[in-house]
Amino acid sequence: MKKCNMFFNIEKEEKWLNEQLQAGYRCTNISWLGVYTFNKTDKNYVMRLDYQGYLPKKKHQEYKTIYEDFGWDYVEGYSFGGIQYWQKESGEQNDIFSDRESKGNYYKRLMGYSLSLALMSLFFTTMILTDMGFSGLYHEGLWSMDGSLFWKAFVFETPFVLLKLAPAILAILFGCSFYKSYRNYSMV
C-alpha cells in the first residue's frame, strides 16, 4: 500500500504513521516526495521520529548502530541532517528517549530546524516582494479588464500568484511548527 502525505510538523507525522501501523501495517519506505510505502503484517510495530542535524558519515554510523542494537530498524533518513525514521516491533520499551533532558534536547533540535526553515522562507519572501511588491503579484493590466474577461484572467493568474506567495505560506507553516516545538519544550 502506498500513501501520499505532506507534513510540516514532525509530531503530527509520527502520530499519522503510528495510526497506519496500528491498522496492521509496517512501513517499508519513505520517499522525500512524501510517498509512504506500507506492507501488511500481523505483528505490532511502532515508529519514532528523531531529528538530527548534519552528522559526519562515521557519527551517523555510530548513531545508527546504537539504535539498531536496541532493536530499532532504520526506515529512512539522511546523514546530512533531517528527520530520522525508526521502527520496531512494539515491546516493553517503545520510546527513543528515556529522560527529560534528552526529550528537551530533541525539542531544541526541532526548534532550530523549523526556525532555520522559517527564516529561509522569510528571506525568499522578502526577496520576491521587494522585487515586485504586493501590487506586482497580478499583472497591472488585469485590474482594468472588465466582466468575464477579468474573472478568466484572474482565475488564470491566481495559481501563479500562489506560487509567488509559496515562501510566505511556508514561512507561516514553519513558524507554527517552531511555536509548537517551543510549547512542547517548555512543558518537558
Next chain:
Amino acid sequence: MKHKLLPLSETMHYILLALREPLHGYAVMQKIERISNGSVVLAPGTLYGAIENLNKHGWIEPVGISGRRKIYKITTDGMKILSIEHDRLSHILSLYEEGEIHEEM
C-alpha cells in the same frame, strides 16, 4: 564557575559510573539496568545524546572499536567529576541522617 552539566543527571551519572570499565553503547545500557536494579533503562536516543555530550566535554573517550561499535571509557576529568558528585551526594546523605536524629530528639 560550576559546569553546566553539574549536578549530573541520573542518566549521565550512571553512564560515568558504568564506564569505569570500557564498554560500547548497548553494553552500557545493559550494565546500567543491572546496577540500578532495573530502575534505570536507557532508550537509544537518550544514550546516544548523553555519550555525545560526555565525549564532547572530555569526560569519556573512545578507546577502541568492536565490529561497528565504538568502545568508550571514562577519562581522568570524568573521574574528577565523579569525585565532586560523590562529595555532593555524601553531604546530602549526611543531611538526611541529621534529620533523623532531630526527629528522635
